Amino acid sequence: xxxxxxxxxxxxxxxxxxxxxxxxxxxxxxxxxxxxxxxxxxxxxxxxxxxxxxxxxxxxxxxxxxxxxxxxxxxxxxxxxxxxxxxxxxxxxxxxxxxxxxxxxxxxxxxxxxxxxxxxxxxxxxxxxxxxxxxxxxxxxxxxxxxxxxxxxxxxxxxxxxxxxxxxxxxxxxxxxxxxxxxxxxxxxxxxxxxxxxxxxxxxxxxxxxxxxxxxxxxxxxxxxxxxxxxxxxxxxxxxxxxxxxxxxxxxxxxxxxxxxxxxxxxxxxxxxxxxxxxxxxxxxxxxxxxxxxxxxxxxxxxxxxxxxxxxxxxxxxxxxxxxxxxxxxxxxxxxxxxxxxxxxxxxxxxxxxxxxxxxxxxxxxxxxxxxxxxxxxxxxxxxxxxxxxxxxxxxxxxxxxxxxxxxxxxxxxxxxxxxxxxxxxxxxxxxxxxxxxxxxxxxxxxxxxxxxxxxxxxxxxxxxx
Numbered sequence: 428x429x430x431x432x433x434x435x436x437x438x439x440x441x442x443x444x445x446x447x448x449x450x451x452x453x454x455x456x457x458x459x460x461x462x463x464x465x466x467x468x469x470x471x472x473x474x475x476x477x478x479x480x481x482x483x484x485x486x487x488x489x490x491x492x493x494x495x496x497x498x499x500x501x502x503x504x505x506x507x508x509x510x511x512x513x514x515x516x517x518x519x520x521x522x523x524x525x526x527x528x529x530x531x532x533x534x535x536x537x538x539x540x541x542x543x544x545x546x547x548x549x550x551x552x553x554x555x556x557x558x559x560x561x562x563x564x565x566x567x568x569x570x571x572x573x574x575x576x577x578x579x580x581x582x583x584x585x586x587x588x589x590x591x592x593x594x595x596x597x598x599x600x601x602x603x604x605x606x607x608x609x610x611x612x613x614x615x616x617x618x619x620x621x622x623x624x625x626x627x628x629x630x631x632x633x634x635x636x637x638x639x640x641x642x643x644x645x646x647x648x649x650x651x652x653x654x655x656x657x658x659x660x661x662x663x664x665x666x667x668x669x670x671x672x673x674x675x676x677x678x679x680x681x682x683x684x685x686x687x688x689x690x691x692x693x694x695x696x697x698x699x700x701x702x703x704x705x706x707x708x709x710x711x712x713x714x715x716x717x718x719x720x721x722x723x724x725x726x727x728x729x730x731x732x733x734x735x736x737x738x739x740x741x742x743x744x745x746x747x748x749x750x751x752x753x754x755x756x757x758x759x760x761x762x763x764x765x766x767x768x769x770x771x772x773x774x775x776x777x778x779x780x781x782x783x784x785x786x787x788x789x790x791x792x793x794x795x796x797x798x799x800x801x802x803x804x805x806x807x808x809x810x811x812x813x814x815x816x817x818x819x820x821x822x823x824x825x826x827x828x829x830x831x832x833x834x835x836x837x838x839x840x841x842x843x844x845x846x847x848x849x850x851x852x853x854x855x856x857x858x859x860x861x862x863x864x865x866x867x868x869x870x871x872x873x874x875x876x877x878x879x880x881x882x883x884x885x886x887x888x889x890x891x892x893x
Contacts, residue, residue, distance in 0.1 A: 437672050437679075442602040443747055444656060444680025448481075449605060450744025451533045452652025453688050454540075454737050456802065457695050458712035459648050461704035463641040467627040467696045470645070472637060474692050476847075477649030478685030481656040483844040485681040486835045487817045488657050489674035494823065494830035496666070496673065500657060501816040502755050508819030511762070512877055517812045518759040519873030524808040524866075526752030527785055529654065530745055531792030532801045534576035536714075537741040541575060543718045543734055548575055567794050577790045579742065583749045584786035588779045601743035606687070608736040612721070613690045620724030622697035643854030647806040650851060652688065654809055655747065656681040674832040698723045714798065749789075753781030763880065800862065807855045808866050814848030817841045 460470050491504050502521065506514025542549030552570030616622065636642055656677065666672050695704070698720035706712045713719050717737040722730030753769075757778035760770035769781045795801065820834060820841055834840050856863045 436667055437675055440666050440672055440676035441680045443751060444676055445606065445684055446602040446743045446747035447655025447751060448653055448680065448684040449602075449609070449687065449740055450652075450655070450747075451529070451536045451741060451798070452648065452654070452802070453691055454717040454740070455536055455714050455798065456648040456652055457692055457716045458704045458706065458714060459799070460645040461701040462706065462712040464636050464645055465701055465705065466629055466636055467701055468629055469636045469642070470696065470701070471689065471692055473642065473645050473649050474689050475685075477646055477653050478681075478688060480646075480650065480844055480847050481653040481681050481685065482678070483836075483840045484813060484817055485656045485677040487820050487841045487844065489677045490820055490830045490832050490834045491816070491823070492673035492677070493832040494828055500755055501812055502758055504816045504819045504823075505812070506762075508822040509815070512874075513815070515759065515877045516870060516873050517816070518755055518765075519876065520808045520812055520869070521752060521755045522765075522785075522788070523869055523873075524805050525812075526748050526755075527788035528792050528801050528805050529651075530580060530748045530752075530785070530789040531576070531795070532798045532805070533741050533744045533748070534579045534789065534793060535572065535798050537579055537738055537745070538572040538575040539715055540718060540734055540738045540741065542572060543715060544731055544738075548572055566797055569794060573793050576793045579745060580749070580786050580789045580793070583742070583746050584782050587746070587750050587753075588773075588777055588782045601739075601746060605736075605740045605743050606683070609687055609691065609740065612733055612736065613687070613694055616694035616698065616720075616724050620694070620698060621726075622694075622699075622724055624697060626698070626700045627693075627696050640854040640858055643850050644858060646847065647810065647851045647855060648802060650810060651802050651806040653681075653684070654805070655744075656684070657813070671831070694724070695720045749782065749785065752785050753778045756781040756784065765880070803855065803859060803862055804866060807852060807863060808869075810848045810851040810855075814845050814852075817844045817848075 457470065460473060464470050464473065488500075495503050495507065500521070502514045502518035504514075505517045538548055548571050550571045552568040552573070555566065555568035555570075557566050666676075695716055702708075703719070704713050704716060715734075718730065718734045721733035721737075724730070725733065756765055756769045757772070758770075759765045760767055760781070769778065769784060771778065771780050773779045792801065818841065821838070
């Protein structure tokens with residue numbers, strides 16, 4: 428079996444973190460927050476807290492990644508800290524919710540943004556229907572938007588199935604361009620845009636909203652936007668000197684994105700009132716937040732240019748997730764938890780079968796066609812398993828495992844992350860019990876797969892390839 432090659436340095440690794448984070452959430456979720464929180468100050472605070480949570484998680488994952496510098500992320504950490512079954516379940520979630528569903532959300536968002544520029548893309552679906560699962564309905568539709576989204580996934584999967592190093596540098600170039608253009612959008616919006624600072628005045632109870640489950644639900648949307656801060660952990664097996672590179676990449680990438688996200692939302696709220704983003708005039712929360720605010724700031728012609736930039740950012744996000752996710756499946760396959768074909772790396776170090784498997788799953792999620800439900804599905808599952816993974820640092824330290832990097836602010840840092848993850852999960856179960864039940868069904872299927880594939884097999888030890 429061909430082993431992955433350690434060929435990715437700090438620049439590419441940090442770029443993968445940034446690219447995994449900057450994607451669908453920041454350009455789509457502010458409308459949902461506006462509908463539930465209303466107050467601009469509370470919305471901005473939600474993004475600040477979400478950034479702090481992501482930094483707490485990144486600091487903890489930096490220690491875990493330095494402690495166990497092999498590909499697989501949460502799968503490896505939970506397997507070592509708790510039990511192989513817990514690691515398997517996190518890998519199962521990565522296969523279904525952690526990467527494939529976010530890839531679909533980003534691809535669908537790309538199609539919707541493209542549809543604001545090319546009306547034919549936003550045309551009526553060619554066919555649609557509803558599947559009744561008993562506890563919830565799932566809409567299935569295929570149309571121009573879904574076709575564009577699936578074509579994007581297939582194209583990106585083909586790119587990343589060729590060469591890990593080339594794919595990494597293409598990703599780094601995409602990310603550099605994306606960050607530069609976002610910075611220009613922020614500066615242009617604040618210095619030249621036709622906005623109104625009165626849009627940021629306090630509304631509807633002000634900061635008192637932050638103590639409600641609505642704030643926790645909004646924090647889940649924000650956490651979805653920040654998801655990807657752990658991306659370097661998934662490709663640790665291909666990173667040079669991972670003990671130093673992974674902590675630096677995680678903290679550098681997450682800190683950069685936090686600053687950009689808060690400033691981006693400041694521009695969004697400066698551009699239009701929260702009532703517009705919330706869709707109070709009818710039609711529900713605005714999904715294409717970037718497009719709506721760009722047109723308000725710069726007019727239709729210039730707004731179209733900014734929308735094109737946002738579409739480019741979404742392509743980069745799809746690319747980053749397509750690159751990171753298959754490393755988890757390959758690690759599981761090496762443990763015989765998934766079909767061994769997923770562990771196959773080509774001569775250039777790419778788990779090519781896993782890349783295409785994820786592409787197929789991403790296309791299937793595209794057919795579901797409801798980004799809001801997909802975001803909530805992903806946000807809930809990630810809150811649960813990321814919280815468990817962060818908790819693993821306590822267990823592994825107690826067992827005497829050491830790392831060259833120590834979590835900054837330990838033990839407060841991981842405890843803050845765990846507490847807020849529990850709050851997010853509680854709010855989702857309380858407010859959306861049927862969707863939480865859907866996650867339970869996915870986990871039950873994963874448990875069945877584990878019992879059938881690994882129930883009585885001892886775990887395979889990871890080779891020490893530092």
